[in-house]
Amino acid sequence: MPQSTGNSTAHSQTGKHSAITRLLPFLVWMRLITPAKARDDLFAGLTNAVIVLPQGVAYALIAGMPPEYGLYAAIVPAIIAALFGSSWHLISGPTAALSIVVFTTVSPLAEPGSAEFINLVLVLTLMAGLFQLLLAFFRFGTLVNFVSHSVVVGFTTGAAIVIASSQVKNILGVSVESSGSFISTWQGVIAAAGDTNWFAVSVAAVTVVCCILVKKLLPRWPNMLIAMVVSSGYAWWLGAADKGIQLVGEIPGSLPPFLFPQIDAGSLYELAPGAIAIGLLGLVEAVSIARSVATRSRQSIHGNQEFYGQALSNIVGSVFSSYASSGSFTRTGVNYSSGARTPLAAIIAAISLAAIVLLFADLTSYVPIPSMAGLLLIVSWNLIDFHHIGCIFKAGKSEFAVLAVTFCATLVMALEFAIYLGVILSLVFYLKRTSQPTIVEVLPDPNSPSPFFNPAHNDQQPRCPQLRIIRIEGSLFFGAVNFVKDYLENVSEANVLIVANGVNHIDIAGAEMLMNEAQRRREKGQTLYLSNLKVQVNEYLSKGEYRAAIGEEQIFLSKGIAITQIYNRLNRDICDHCKSRIFIECKPTIIASDTVQN
Structure with a gap:
């Protein structure tokens, strides 16, 4: 108990010393003067x-x-x-x-x-x-x-x-x-x-x-x-x-x-x-x-x-x-x-x-x-x-x-x-730069044994016909909403996964944009997914109706978990005839198809 009091006193003295030196900073350097x-x-x-x-x-x-x-x-x-x-x-x-x-x-x-x-x-x-x-x-x-x-x-x-x-x-x-x-x-x-x-x-x-x-x-x-x-x-x-x-x-x-x-x-x-x-x-x-x-x-x-x-x-x-x-x-x-x-x-x-x-x-x-x-x-x-x-x-x-x-x-x-x-x-x-956050399409590295994604380099790279994965690098605030909204509306794939570890801040306009985009896609039989939300972004979406409106089952902790879960929800007919097979989850499908043919 006395030890706790001593620590408290020391802390108090340190705080007072800090306040005094901020008010009178010359007290610090004057003590250091030598001949x-x-x-x-x-x-x-x-x-x-x-x-x-x-x-x-x-x-x-x-x-x-x-x-x-x-x-x-x-x-x-x-x-x-x-x-x-x-x-x-x-x-x-x-x-x-x-x-x-x-x-x-x-x-x-x-x-x-x-x-x-x-x-x-x-x-x-x-x-x-x-x-x-x-x-x-x-x-x-x-x-x-x-x-x-x-x-x-x-x-x-x-x-x-x-x-x-x-x-x-x-x-x-x-x-x-x-x-x-x-x-x-x-x-x-x-x-x-x-x-x-x-x-x-x-x-x-x-x-x-x-x-x-x-x-x-x-x-x-x-x-x-x-x-x-x-x-x-x-x-x-x-x-x-x-x-x-x-x-x-x-x-x-x-x-x-x-x-x-x-x-x-x-x-x-x-x-x-x-x-x-x-x-x-x-x-x-x-x-x-x-x-x-x-x-x-x-x-x-x-x-x-x-x-x-x-x-x-x-x-x-x-x-x-x-x-x-x-x-x-x-x-x-x-x-x-x-x-x-x-x-x-x-x-x-x-x-x-x-x-x-x-x-x-x-x-x-x-x-x-x-x-x-x-x-x-x-x-x-x-x-x-x-x-x-x-x-x-x-x-x-x-x-x-x-x-x-x-x-x-x-x-x-x-x-x-x-x-x-x-x-x-x-x-x-x-403001012009911040109103146009960088949106990068990412694809899995075919040579990586674990889920690792790189930015897409060209249109010739194989892609999943049902899912586009994008990474947003920038804040989702009122100035950037229209830019991101226009991009999402022009995505042709039925499913979009936003990897949001580059989103440091979100305001009410950004949250409503995500909610409205999720509802728009849901009405068309499509889905918007989110992963890798930062703590402050996740807390903001949880405060109002936004997280519930997007859908708890559409929000994932990491992109690896997201891919596994989303893959199970894709249209199997399209998967069976797909030749891209860019995800690790696609590999068992390849083996099963070869077994049936043999």
């Missing part, structure tokens, strides 16, 4: 802080935010996601894809860079975080699976083109009137092309060339930061002010200020579609990147815990002047390759970045806008996944159609709706 791991995390964090400096400023410009907000978004969200997520290497912060969605969602409502614009962006971030938290609370992690890889690749490719297009005016050094759409942007660029500032173009070119060369010759060095420093020095040598080269300007040397966004009921309705898109896209990015790195680090990723981490990073970040964040592929890759061992590296990176902002913020006043535009061209090029585009093209028409439609929609419509369109198209193809 050696802390040293590795320190170096990885410092490297990451340097990497994100030009990246954060560039992403803020994409989002229509002042440059310092890109750095704010790389500080607080990174710490929160590291504390409450599940990945030991994922680093959260601003991303190119989310930045462009933020811009296209809010720019029609307020002037980019204005106080009203900033407030709406922070409200949008809070809404996206609450949406992610709702998904995490109800454990709806599977929703991310409906955003297929083709949608993500199509969207990021389109976003890359949109980002690059939006920076052409900064590269040319011209002012462009545009509504912000892809077509309008290029119309404005073409109209203003005659006023091109070739000094600005040269600064952008120096940035791009330097970035590529450093990446190629010194792959472990921070190529973006070096390119930004070199191009800033080049712009200073040219005399930026005299040559009409715009500069980023000095950013405030302060930590992210606490500021709860002012929420207007009217703006919630207008921001809702963008918030949902940012929430979904952010989760897809974060979970995909975390799983990608985990395959190399051999760490187990808990998807729903990652949902909580991303949700809290956006909710907390929104009140610390941080706009929408997610897992950063570049920073996560650098973090892993730099030797990070625990999420402490992400926290060190954020703290180091905060120190840089406090001590060296005035240096951004020397950074030219064309240099940032050049860096964004590099970012855009890296966003285009040519390898997976080729793989999707080879995979099939439906997958490539999803990619192509999402890509085109990204160029001609609001980005959040492009994501929705891609998801809807993916679901259409998915």
